Amino acid sequence: MLQNVVPSRRNFLVGLGKFAAVAPLVPSLPWAATALAATPRDACPPPSAWKDLAAQVSGGVLTPLDPFFGDVCRPNNLRYGTLPMGIARCLKTEDVQAAIRWVKQQGLPFRVRSGGHNYAGYSATNGLLIDMSLMAGVEVLDKKNGIVRVKGGTINSLVYKELERLGRTITHGRCDAVGAAGFLLGGGIGFNMRRYGVASDLLRSTSLVTADGERHEADDKQDSGLYWACRGGAGGNFGINTDFTLQTFPVDTVSVCQLTWTKDQAGVVYDLLQRLPAAPDSFGSKINITLPSIQQRCQGVGSNVSILAQLHKTKGTSLKQIFGPLWERADKRTVHEDIPYWVAQDFLSEETFPYYYQEKSSYMHSARITRAAVDAMFEAAKAMPGTSMPVAFKFFQTGGVINDVKPDATAYVHRGYDWLFSVEMNWWQTSDPQGLIDENLAWQKDFYALANKTCSAIGAYQNFPDPTLDDWAGAYYGANYTRLREVKKQVDPDSFFNYGQGIKPI
Known part of the structure; x- marks a missing residue:
């Protein structure tokens, strides 16, 4: 048993053999239960190899019996909760270099993780997880x-x-x-x-x-x-x-708001998509159309349209002026005007918890979004089978100075658009049967295709990786x-x- 060298943390390198002791961990990690069969236990490096790695990595090495293992390796998208054989915790560049040398010597698969929010699970592995979270500041x-x-x-x-x-x-x-x-x-x-x-x-x-x-x-x-x-x-x-x-x-002061509409939702969304691109570059927004869970439907909860928005100080312009008639049409308005920037971010921020999801995205020009296209999206939304969790389709406002940069000036090619569109699907594995999940994913695929076709949308955002894309290289880059x-x-x-x-x- 090798004690980890991180000061004031007792992480232990144990259970190295063929991972015979992994099973007791599973009840506390239900998201990873299906991953055990895929773990190549027979290919596990010998204890001496893990000991060598632990000696070279300042933050030590965690294995499945370590008390902190589950906290470190759990991804945000539980759909990809693969169990690694071990976790190398890097504190400095030399640790990263040592981890790279080690996986080469062992011929072991590996992944690198900072926050664990990769939508497609590309920061999960059944080999060595190179964890960067201690290299922070x-x-x-x-x-x-x-x-x-x-x-x-x-x-x-x-x-x-x-x-x-x-x-x-x-x-x-x-x-x-x-x-x-x-x-x-x-x-x-x-x-x-x-x-x-x-x-x-x-x-x-x-x-x-x-x-x-x-x-x-x-x-x-x-x-x-x-x-x-x-x-x-x-x-x-x-x-x-x-x-x-x-x-x-x-930073200076900013004004922020959240507006919600429950009536004429398709009309509101269309008006927002057409009106807001004319706002000054100091304005940013995200439109969210929330579709209720099965349980919420049973309680009579319907869909709603909401927007979060922020406006930096801009002479002669206010949030109310930017929204125009849509401001008074909102069922609910929460507004904070001229407040300190970082206080405003507390209002805008969200805290996410690990669950199961898939997201699909594309880029749109407001001029190519017709009222008929928006109506078609709302009509298609009615056919969503539903899961135990709410889902949404969203429009992140782009444009502004993003579009002043040429598409080939950096690797980020998505210039010249007004909106980044996405449609998510969320579920909870223990509550939603696989058949229902499959039905909802099929609905998501069809809804995405409809939105892209009717709005002439193209591309996909590389930070929302989608493993189902046919031409991911063209879409992302x-x-x-x-x-x-x-x-x-x-x-x-x-x-x-x-x-x-x-x-x-x-």
Whole structure:
């Protein structure tokens, strides 16, 4: 039994053999019960190999009998709750390099995780999980110009806390538990994106360890191709990013609101989709059409349309003016005007819990969204079989300065659009029978196809990975995919970093 070297934490490296002792863990990890059959126990490295790894990784190695194992390896999407053989907890770059050397020596599959929110489970593995969560923190590099360095395992909540202390902000999401690495590498959307660009537009440099175990500093002058690829090329493709240098912006007061409509819902959504793109770049919004669970239907709960919105101080403009007649038509309005920026984020933020889900996304131009198309979506929504959880289709407002950047200037190709559309499906495995889940996933697929066809939507957001996409490379990266493959060939010609929708070398 080897004691972990992390100070004040007693994590133990035990049960190494053939994982004969994994079974007692399963009752406390019901989401992982189906993963045991897929775990290659006969291929497990010998205890001496795990001992070697533990000696090289500052945060130690966790195995299934460790008391903290379930907390560390549990993903946000329980659909992909694969049990790893072990978890290497990295505290510094040298730990990452050691983990890469070790999996090469052992020929073991591996994945890298910061926050565990990969929608398609690409941060889960039945081999070694390289956990970055201990490599967390934010360092101020240039206070005057607002340049900060974010470590590779930092989650959003810590980024927000540090930026609040600085009186600064970036383009950020709403979920506290998302890993900053995955968020930044795939683009990164949020209420500030129309004003500052997607989060990857704010990336000034990044450090990463590539397949050869070497550390690279990538910016617009050195390793510029790799730097280009890291701004939208998605995580897990080119190496393990150990830190990110970002441009931040000073905060002031903002106005925020949530409006809800229950009547003429299709008309409201159509009017929002047509009206809001004309708002100033200082405005950001997300439209949500919530469809009730089976239980809620039985209680008489129907669908509703709601919007969350934020407006930075803009002379001569208010939230009420931006919404126009839609403001008075709302059944409910919650409004906070001219409040401190980070107080406003508490209103806008959401806390997510692990459950089962799938999301499908695409990009839309408001000019191509007709009233008939919106009516068709609402009509199709009535046919949703339903699960024990509510679901939704959503419109994240894009545009603004995002569209001032050329599609090939960074790997994030999705420029020139007004809306990022998505439709989610949520369920709870123990409450919803598999047949019902399959029916709902089939409905989701048909609904997505209908929305894309009627609204001439294209593409998909790489931070909402969808394993059912036929042409994921074209959807995520468009014309930039060829250049991404060239970068991949330069830094990882043998596809050491690979997953179901990983970029392939040219």
